[in-house]
Amino acid sequence: MLTLEFKADFSPEQQAKIEQWLEINRSLWNVGLAALEGWDDFYGYYIKENKEYAKCCPVPYEYRPLKEEEIATITQQERTSGQKYLAPFCRILSEQSRWHVKKMPTYKVPTPTEKKDSWGWLPSSHNEDRKYSNCTGYSCPIPRYGSVQNPSWYEPVIRNPSYKGSGGLSLVSKTENLPQWMKNSDIPQRFRAGEMGQLDTAWQEYLKSRYGQSEVKRGKPQYKRKGDKLQTLINTNPGTSEKLVSKNILAGIPKLGAVRCKGLDKRWRNPDGSVPRIATYKICKRPDAYYIQLSGELQRSFSVKTTNASVGIDPGLQYELSLSDGTRIKPQKFYRKSEERRTKLQQKLAKKLTERLILWVHHPTRTIQEIRKNFFSISNENYEALRTSKTEAEMIKAIGASRFNTLKYNIIPDAPPKLKDKNPFSGANQKSLEKTIRKLDRKISLQRRNHDQKITTMIVRNYGFIAVEDGLQDEKLRKRTKPKERENGQGYEQTGAKRKSGLSKSLADASPGRKIALLKQKSEKAGRIFNQHPAPYTTKECPVCGSMNEASYEVNDEGDRCYQCTNCGWKCDRDVNSGINIELAQFGNNPHAVLSENAIRARFANSVWEISNPEVTKKPRWKKLDKNKKKR
Structure with a gap:
C-alpha cells in the first residue's frame, strides 16, 4: 500500500464546498465526541x-x-x-x-x-x-x-464505542441523527464517515491508555473550537467512479466531480501501464494550495544495482550523515536559513495583535466584568492601570506578561468602523501575515522532505548492507529544560535553556528520525539488509584497541574534529570513526558483506595491534559482538 500526494486545481466553487464541509466535519467531531462521553458515562467501568x-x-x-x-x-x-x-x-x-x-x-x-x-x-x-x-x-x-x-433519563446515542459494529459511531454520521442545520448540507456521507473513523481511532487509543493496555499515554480527544480549523477530508471507502481519466484528471469525487491533479497520469500507474484502484484518499487544505493524497496497491519499481557493499552511518548535526567510507553529507539547515525572515514576520504579527489589544482595551463599552467573566480575575486598581496603558510595556506592568498574552491572543474585536486599509480590526493584514508564515513553514517542510528522499535513495541504491546509529531521533533530546529555583528563593539557576533550545532546533532541522525511517522503508522494498545499532560508545571507542577515553580530538582547518587514539595511534575523523564501529559491529563477521576501505583498514590495524601486544586482553566491542554472534 503506497500513498502519493498530488497538487489539485480545484475551482472556486469546489473550494467553497470543501470549506463548508470542513466546518461541518468539525461540528460532527464534537457531536461524535459528546456521544462517546455519553456512552462512557452510561457504561461506567471496565x-x-x-x-x-x-x-x-x-x-x-x-x-x-x-x-x-x-x-x-x-x-x-x-x-x-x-x-x-x-x-x-x-x-x-x-x-x-x-x-x-x-x-x-x-x-x-x-x-x-x-x-x-x-x-x-x-x-x-x-x-x-x-x-x-x-x-x-x-x-x-x-x-x-x-x-x-x-x-x-435517556439512553446514550451509541451502544458501542467503536465505529465498526452495530450501535457504533456510524450512527452519529447518519443523516437522520444529525442536527437540522447539518441535514440541510450536501456533504457526502463518506466524508462524514471518514471523520468518525478518525475520532474512533483517537478514542480507542485513549481507552487503551486508560486501562493500561498500551505503554503510550494518550489523553482524551478534545473538542474542536471554532478557531481549530480542520484541514483534511477523508474518504476511506471510495467507489469505482473515483478513478483516473485522461489528461491528469481525477473524476468521480462525490458532489465535487472532476479535478485536475498535477502529475497524476505519470505517477499513478503500475510499471505495466495499468491504473491501480484507489483504496482511500484525502483532500488536504494547505497554506499554499489544495492537495489530494491517494492510497492504493501501487506497484512501484525501485531500481537498485546488485552490490554487497556495506556501510555504517552516523547521524549528526555538524554533518547530517557520516558514512564509514568517508562520505559526509553537509546539513542544509532549511529552518536556520529562513529563521531570520520568519522571526521578522512573527514580530510584525505580534505588533499587529498588540495594536488591536490596545484599541480593544480603550473601547468605551469595555467593562471590568467582561474581563472577569471571559478571561481572568482582576482588581479595580489593575483594571484602571490597564485602561490608561498605551504601550505594551505599560500593559505588562499593569497586569503581568502572562495575562497580557491571554488577552492578546484570545480577544474578539468589536464591530469595526467602515475602513478598509487602516482598520486594525479588519484582520486583513493579520490574516495576510499568518498566511505568509504558514506558507514559509510549508516551504521549509517540503524542502526538508525532498532532501531526505534524495539522500536516502542514494544510500539504498549504492549499498547492500546498511547499518545506522539508533538514538539521535529520541524525542527526549528535544525536551525543554525545567527551571531550577535557587536555594535562597531569589531567581533561578542557569540551566542552559538557551543552548538546549538551539540544540532542539538543529535536531528538528536535521530530521534524523525521518531519515532512519526512510532508509528502513526503502531497504525493505529494495531487498537490502538494514540494521539499527545502539548509540552508546560508538564515537569515543577505538576500533583497533578498544580503548574508550584514551583519545585526543584535533580540529583541522575545515572545522572537523579528528579522532586520534593515544594508546595505539589510530587516526580518523570522529564521525567516520563512529560509522566504522557500527559497520564492523553489524557486518564484520558477515561473509557476504564487502566492508568499506576504512573498516578493512581498522580491521587490519586491529590484527597488527593484537600480534604486537599479545599481553593485552582488551578488545574492541565489535570483536566481542562477533564472538557472541558465532556462539548463537
Whole structure:
C-alpha cells in the first residue's frame, strides 16, 4: 500500500464546498465526541477479567442533606457557590456506594476498603419484599436532563464505542441523527464517515491508555473550537467512479466531480501501464494550495544495482550523515536559513495583535466584568492601570506578561468602523501575515522532505548492507529544560535553556528520525539488509584497541574534529570513526558483506595491534559482538 500526494486545481466553487464541509466535519467531531462521553458515562467501568464494559444502573435517586462530617469536606469555593448542601442518595444501594455517583462535588473520596466492599451489588434475598435490602453495589445515577427535584433519563446515542459494529459511531454520521442545520448540507456521507473513523481511532487509543493496555499515554480527544480549523477530508471507502481519466484528471469525487491533479497520469500507474484502484484518499487544505493524497496497491519499481557493499552511518548535526567510507553529507539547515525572515514576520504579527489589544482595551463599552467573566480575575486598581496603558510595556506592568498574552491572543474585536486599509480590526493584514508564515513553514517542510528522499535513495541504491546509529531521533533530546529555583528563593539557576533550545532546533532541522525511517522503508522494498545499532560508545571507542577515553580530538582547518587514539595511534575523523564501529559491529563477521576501505583498514590495524601486544586482553566491542554472534 503506497500513498502519493498530488497538487489539485480545484475551482472556486469546489473550494467553497470543501470549506463548508470542513466546518461541518468539525461540528460532527464534537457531536461524535459528546456521544462517546455519553456512552462512557452510561457504561461506567471496565472489567479486566471479563474484558468487557459493565452497564451502569440508571436507577432513580433522591437527594439527602449532608452530615456534619461531610459538610466539613466541602471547599470554601463550594460553600460560596450558593448550592444547597445535598448529596445524591439511592435507597436500594448501601451507603458505601454513594461515592460512585459521578460529577458530583459533594461526596468524599472513597477509601480502598470502601472501594473493595462496594464492587458489584448483590441482593441478600430473592424475596420481593426484601429484594433491595442490604445491597451494596455500583450505580451511576446521572441526571441527563431535568431538575434536581425531577430528574429524567435517556439512553446514550451509541451502544458501542467503536465505529465498526452495530450501535457504533456510524450512527452519529447518519443523516437522520444529525442536527437540522447539518441535514440541510450536501456533504457526502463518506466524508462524514471518514471523520468518525478518525475520532474512533483517537478514542480507542485513549481507552487503551486508560486501562493500561498500551505503554503510550494518550489523553482524551478534545473538542474542536471554532478557531481549530480542520484541514483534511477523508474518504476511506471510495467507489469505482473515483478513478483516473485522461489528461491528469481525477473524476468521480462525490458532489465535487472532476479535478485536475498535477502529475497524476505519470505517477499513478503500475510499471505495466495499468491504473491501480484507489483504496482511500484525502483532500488536504494547505497554506499554499489544495492537495489530494491517494492510497492504493501501487506497484512501484525501485531500481537498485546488485552490490554487497556495506556501510555504517552516523547521524549528526555538524554533518547530517557520516558514512564509514568517508562520505559526509553537509546539513542544509532549511529552518536556520529562513529563521531570520520568519522571526521578522512573527514580530510584525505580534505588533499587529498588540495594536488591536490596545484599541480593544480603550473601547468605551469595555467593562471590568467582561474581563472577569471571559478571561481572568482582576482588581479595580489593575483594571484602571490597564485602561490608561498605551504601550505594551505599560500593559505588562499593569497586569503581568502572562495575562497580557491571554488577552492578546484570545480577544474578539468589536464591530469595526467602515475602513478598509487602516482598520486594525479588519484582520486583513493579520490574516495576510499568518498566511505568509504558514506558507514559509510549508516551504521549509517540503524542502526538508525532498532532501531526505534524495539522500536516502542514494544510500539504498549504492549499498547492500546498511547499518545506522539508533538514538539521535529520541524525542527526549528535544525536551525543554525545567527551571531550577535557587536555594535562597531569589531567581533561578542557569540551566542552559538557551543552548538546549538551539540544540532542539538543529535536531528538528536535521530530521534524523525521518531519515532512519526512510532508509528502513526503502531497504525493505529494495531487498537490502538494514540494521539499527545502539548509540552508546560508538564515537569515543577505538576500533583497533578498544580503548574508550584514551583519545585526543584535533580540529583541522575545515572545522572537523579528528579522532586520534593515544594508546595505539589510530587516526580518523570522529564521525567516520563512529560509522566504522557500527559497520564492523553489524557486518564484520558477515561473509557476504564487502566492508568499506576504512573498516578493512581498522580491521587490519586491529590484527597488527593484537600480534604486537599479545599481553593485552582488551578488545574492541565489535570483536566481542562477533564472538557472541558465532556462539548463537
